[in-house]
Amino acid sequence: MKLIKFIFFKLTRLIYLFPSILILRIKGLKKNYIYNRDKKFLIESRKEMQSILFEIENFLLTEKKNEIDKIISEYLKQNKYYTEIEFLLSENLQNKLLKTLKEKEFIQYLSNFFGYQLKFNSFLIRLNFFNSTLPDNEGPKMWHRDNDSFFGQIKLFSVLNNLDTKTGGLFSFIPQKFIKDYEFVSNSYVDHNLSLQDQRSRVLNSEMNKIRDVGKNIIEFGKNKNEFLAVDTNDTYHKGGLMKQQGSLRLLLQVIYEPHYNLLSNYNSMYNRNILITSIKNILTGFKNRLRTKIEI
Numbered sequence: 001m002k003l004i005k006f007i008f009f010k011l012t013r014l015i016y017l018f019p020s021i022l023i024l025r026i027k028g029l030k031k032n033y034i035y036n037r038d039k040k041f042l043i044e045s046r047k048e049m050q051s052i053l054f055e056i057e058n059f060l061l062t063e064k065k066n067e068i069d070k071i072i073s074e075y076l077k078q079n080k081y082y083t084e085i086e087f088l089l090s091e092n093l094q095n096k097l098l099k100t101l102k103e104k105e106f107i108q109y110l111s112n113f114f115g116y117q118l119k120f121n122s123f124l125i126r127l128n129f130f131n132s133t134l135p136d137n138e139g140p141k142m143w144h145r146d147n148d149s150f151f152g153q154i155k156l157f158s159v160l161n162n163l164d165t166k167t168g169g170l171f172s173f174i175p176q177k178f179i180k181d182y183e184f185v186s187n188s189y190v191d192h193n194l195s196l197q198d199q200r201s202r203v204l205n206s207e208m209n210k211i212r213d214v215g216k217n218i219i220e221f222g223k224n225k226n227e228f229l230a231v232d233t234n235d236t237y238h239k240g241g242l243m244k245q246q247g248s249l250r251l252l253l254q255v256i257y258e259p260h261y262n263l264l265s266n267y268n269s270m271y272n273r274n275i276l277i278t279s280i281k282n283i284l285t286g287f288k289n290r291l292r293t294k295i296e297i
Helices: 002-027 047-063 065-077 091-101 104-114 196-201 275-291
Strands: 041-044 082-084 118-129 154-159 171-174 219-221 228-232 237-239 249-259
Touching: 002 104, 002 249, 002 275, 041 219, 047 065, 047 091, 047 249, 065 082, 065 118, 091 118, 104 118, 104 154, 104 228, 171 228
Parallel strands: none
Antiparallel strands: 041 228, 082 118, 118 249, 154 228, 154 249, 171 219, 171 237
16 A cells, blocks of 8 residues: 555656756756755755855845834734744845846755756745743744645745854754655644644654654754755755754745746635636645555554
8 A cells, every 4th residue: 555655645746847857858957956865855055146245244134123022022922933024125136136036046056956947936034032931842832844735846945144052043844765755643642722723633752753763863053144054845845944043043935936837835826816727736735645554653
């Protein structure tokens, strides 16, 4: 049964991504790119991105510091721990950032690494801040995979400000080499203190830690603000956003690159307007998740 589910999972992925794979093949794979595709994630630095992100960090933490302080104060009253603040950027900075993120050579570099043609979708800048009243096990701070696209969604992350293990805010993920895309982890009990969404689709930190050798394979990203991480969040377990110190904050760039043909996605313009596409996407995503094999804790 496991073999059958594995074959159907891989076949479903191949069929869905095949048009985007074909486009990449037609364009031709660049042979001068040097990287290890087996890792299924990229952590690298890029001079052009470093430059614009340094400008954005300086702009937000100096010119927009008072506004950010007000935002944090307001959201703490609502018992939140994050929000999006890309609207604070000047038009000039937004345009410079978009030009960098949409650069054809860079998108082609990512496409060749992941094996199918990608396109830019959107970006945001997330502000995370310390909130002592909230639990560690909550929402995106728990282990999860994204279901916003059926297959192939790549998220690029880059931390704008300095972080370390004391401040918190590091982005953690478990490479697919350790937990395969066709495997899944579930909680061994129901924690009724969690929301229904967290109970159904996210894994408690204590439960994930029960998997043999998992601690040795977790990668924490964000200590070097000059780097970016690109990873398939549809099929890679990840979590992040927990700030540990009073007054600490994280500025995180998140960029979505998606398969060239990606009809079944929450980011598709027709997703919320066409009930048929919405229904098909939700049904097939549920089918995909049921094809995965459970890792016994």
